Amino acid sequence: MPNRRSSAAESQGEDLAARLLAEAEALVRRDGPDGIALRELARACGSSTMAIYTLYGGKPGLMQALYALGFARLHAYALSAEHRDAPLRWLVRQMLAYRRFALDHTGLYSLMFGGEKRFAPAGRNSRFASLAVPVEDAYPAFAALVDAVGACLAHHRERAPSASEVQDLAFLVWGQMHGHVGLEIAGYADPDDALGRYRNAVRFICAHCGADPTDVNAELAAAG
Amino acid sequence: MPNRRSSAAESQGEDLAARLLAEAEALVRRDGPDGIALRELARACGSSTMAIYTLYGGKPGLMQALYALGFARLHAYALSAEHRDAPLRWLVRQMLAYRRFALDHTGLYSLMFGGEKRFAPAGRNSRFASLAVPVEDAYPAFAALVDAVGACLAHHRERAPSASEVQDLAFLVWGQMHGHVGLEIAGYADPDDALGRYRNAVRFICAHCGADPTDVNAELAAAG
DNA sequence: CCAGTGCTATAACACTGTTATTGAGTCGAT
């Protein structure tokens, strides 16, 4: 008798599929990607496990939906860091936002980047010719990174950087961010000094862009 | 009747505990950290699952043993890259060896660094005051990295680098290596260009040490 | 030879993802 087509939950504008996904995100936040039990998820939503199969095709389908949701969340963090009129601020805040996202959503982050490849790669996109990304859902978040790196590089160099130059540096930046954050989440960073170390990485990258270290420190201080 | 105290397997010098661990490594290589089924593991070793409980205390204990084994393997790769008489060569090969290890043992690598913290942190070690490492088994592998970075830094600077300077750079190097390799394993790097991108990261780090780019390229070419 | 100890096979328990079956509910057409 619960969960009729016109139940109170639906009147809130959340249909069953959305509620399942939201609850799954809560579970992945609490217990990590491997902590999702379909029975518990269904019980929390007042339905049975069959709903997950008809709506998402099974657990892998649900995980892939969570995967896409993770990139949507990451994209939102990236947008909040956008400063097209101040390229250095843009890049600095973009890098800090990446870490903030990872620490705010460790479960999703582990699902997206932890361990071995889980999802089939998407078709190549000309804009990311050498920045392979598993699924299309990831494009917007990485476009934001490439744009920030490109803007910062263009601002601190006399001539406009080439596309491959920007992509090379963007991958380096991404690697630096993911490396630090991944180590931190896995427990390899001193909790008292992790932010300081991450700031070192930001300075490292910005210096390579040609930015003045004093300006970088000012941006870091302003960003908190 | 199988696996008596004096079976053929024991005459090979492998007792049951070692055979279980070796088979577990094979399974983790084939199916990843989550692909280990105790019944399958026991069957492959001709025993029952109880042996895993008496010898390792359960699956978490077995995984921790695999975790330690992974760091022993990584340490072996690090040792093979040691060139105390040629600091730049040492650092370059150390970085390449790190990626080689990760790609040769993706399953172990995911267990060691993928996802969230799995094992309790070990007590602080003065040598790695700010390089927190979850378990003691990890120390030798990271000592090799710190030594290589320290040697390279000392060789290209007029005055000897401070301990904290070396640790700062070592963590940056580690982050860069782990970031690239983690992205590559997770499927975010173009397979055709991953090595080239990693070489970029090596050049990036070596330049920060003060090494001559020409020398770095020569070392990269020599290392293959 | 016998008691005691250490280890392992068997069987059961609670849990997991998955699926065949069943039934309730909705929509459209006559």
Add this chain to the structure above:
DNA sequence: ATCGACTCAATAACAGTGTTATAGCACTGG
């Protein structure tokens, strides 16, 4: 308004998981 067709979820079962209590074997010390 009534009937048929369809969609979807609830139930129950199946095979698999990690874990544990029980029981039995082999060895060791006296």
